[in-house]
Amino acid sequence: MREHGSETVSDWLDRHSGRLFVMPAVLLILAFSIFPLVISVWLALSRFKLAAGGYEVRFVWFLNFRKLLLGSEQYHFLGTFIPKSLIGWAAIAITLVLIVRAVLSYVRSGKVSVLGSIGRAISYALFGALVWMLASTIGHGGQLGSLGTTLFYVGCGLAVQFTIGTALAWLCAQKIRGRSFFRVVFFIPLMVTPVGIAYTFRMLADMTVGPFAPLWQMLGFGNFEWATNQWSARLIIMLGESWQWIPFIFIVMLAAFESQPRDEVEAAELDGASAFQIFRDITWPSVAPVAATVALIRLIEAFKIVDLPNVLTSGGPGISTESLTLHSFMQWRALDLGASAAIAYSLLFVSTIVCVSFFNFVVEPARRARQ
């Protein structure tokens, strides 16, 4: 037994080897992720200005955020507010009911904790605020800001991508002819770079000389240009995004479908269960954790959408197709670094809460149900 104080270098290395091995990765993360994150906090609270000899950065506290939420950039970030319609009020009422129900359910669960309560309070408050914002900006005279537009891309895009990707995966998991061919074909868009996808989709969506132009004109839409209408422009961008990301959902879900145990399915078939019953009661519960995880990954990615609106419409018509990332990028391009960082931080705040909430309320329950 060695006495205290006579520790050798090798002993010390042995004791600290875990930390030492992790250190390079930690340093890299600090240098390339944490440090820029800290610097951008400082930028979000400052104003950048070119000056003799270089530049000046002046600390302005929350001025950049105030501009976004209450000032001259409110229309751009939150949208143009109008009196709420009946549907808007109904959406707010439904949201409130859901929140109250969730709170009651949590209280009755007997697992109330301080951290859980704070987390839920933040999630519910953000959820309510976002619904209130959407209800106040959608309708005649109203206008979605970059936050609302991003939520449209995230929500509707994820729904479309998940539904089609899962359906295609389920089909390709069946014993059908040429399924290997379809697997490769469905996977191709994922191999192309995002900007390549954007330019390809720009050609596809050109309704004057593009490949679908004859069909478009045959359907009587010759005089309608999707890029001049805010909802059709958003829809086309959302479709482009879906075209790019359906393969991702497809490939993950295909793996999930193919790895489910065959014995349960065969037993159900022997018992005379229908295909729908087998899917609902056996297949879906077994792939649900994977489905929730893949949806979470897409959710995180979807908040970052920038290539498609930038290439297809440059954010237009007006500001209709501008996502938060593109909004931030445009401010950065004009060297308004403070405003750009403030938008980026707002995006980080919203996407983190949405994704953490999704993990806690969807992914975790799906996993627990499977166990």
Add this chain to the structure above:
Amino acid sequence: MVSSRFARRAFFACTALTLAQLAPASAGEFDGVTVNVMTFTGPQIAEPMQRRAPDFEKLTGAKVNVITVPFSDLYQKLLTDWSSGTNSIDAGVFAPQWMVDYVTPGLLEDLSDRVTKDAAIKQDDIAPFFREFSQKFNGKTYMLTLDGDFHMAYYRTDVAKELGLSAPKTWDDYLAFAAAANGKDMNGDGKPDFGSCISKKRNAQAYWFIYDLVGPMVQAKGTSEGVFFDTADMKPLVNNEAFAEALRLYNETTKFGPPNEINLDVGDTRNLFISGQCALSIDWGDIGSLAIDKEKSKVIDKVGAMITPGSKKVLDRASGKLVDCTADICPYAKDGVNTAPLAAFGGWSGGVNAKADPKVKDAAYAFFSYMSQPEQSNVDVTIGASGFNPYRLSQFQQLDNWTKAGMSEEAAKNYLGAIQDSLNSPNMILDLRIPSNQRYQQIVLDTAVARYLAGEIDIPTTMKTIEDGWNEVTDELGRDDQLAAYKLTIGAK
């Protein structure tokens, strides 16, 4: 004998000195030197530099890398590279309008001495506007003009003849012409074509066009009156009857344009015009030279060029109302029509990074000088794909280069005459060259006008948004400083 030998030596010495002065860069002078030049994706503007870089390398030994980025990224990419001390780019070809943001922090090299010693560049041959305004800031030369830029109007002469119309003099005439031509098949493909094609895409190069309409209604007493701000207090001149009328007319032109006009960049409208699908267009000088491209153009010798349309009413700045032009109110009006050509962009020009290596700075200057010298530029301006438009006096006087390029003498006279009309106008509108002009125009103005064209906001809201946005930027940067910079730019007292 001695004197004749001395005379011979003196003659050779003088000849050598003259040649040395005429040729700022000589063979092998820059062996091993690499110059990274950044400009926009183009293919215009980058094309002539990429085409001529190998010749320049053979002449001087300097290798020129032309790096391209999208137009909307150019300002920021260069500025970030230079102001952050990265300095991976040695020189840039960009808008002289942005010069103020580069000169103030000391990022651009003062080229005054080099230009003075450089006989080959023939500065006296460069039109005074480009030589004295575009190239200079506070009396010093920071950029070399490679391209002459003015907004002009183009119309189809064959269509005008068929309709019995003359070239539009006012914006009302423009709309009447567009309405009459809209829906006609103007290129023989059996499909209806468009009355007017103007680029209106957001985040592109379209944000200047609204000032082609605002200008003649706001500025009447000469360049120093200014069109953007009141020279007394820096109040934006954007919330008045003139601006409202300009917005209305601008939106009207959309009715006679392609259905996706608000998503078209200038390259798109140029292609539409030269493919014969538009009766009218507003553009820089590019359509003139693109229209003679034998491979692409369907409108060879069918294009008329003219100064941008004017107005018979101008803004009374005291009341904010439009009033009829009189000799006192519009001293430069012709036939009661006030015109105000927009010197938009000021012509693509080359500037050198002040922090680059001295040898690289010399090589970068030599390259821009080479590009600008008449031997090169007088040819380049006749090539549509170059994106370069005339800016030298010799380019306006010598029609040979134009006729060799495929333009008829009549068309050349018309095209060059239209540019000269703009260039010589005492009521020309100068670009906004105050600090952070990008934020005023490419963010606030561009976004508000795009929203208006998309139907998101009405005219009063558009004007109020621009006014508030510009005031916010002015207050942020210092009203007095901005006013002083603005007055200096337009020569106001």
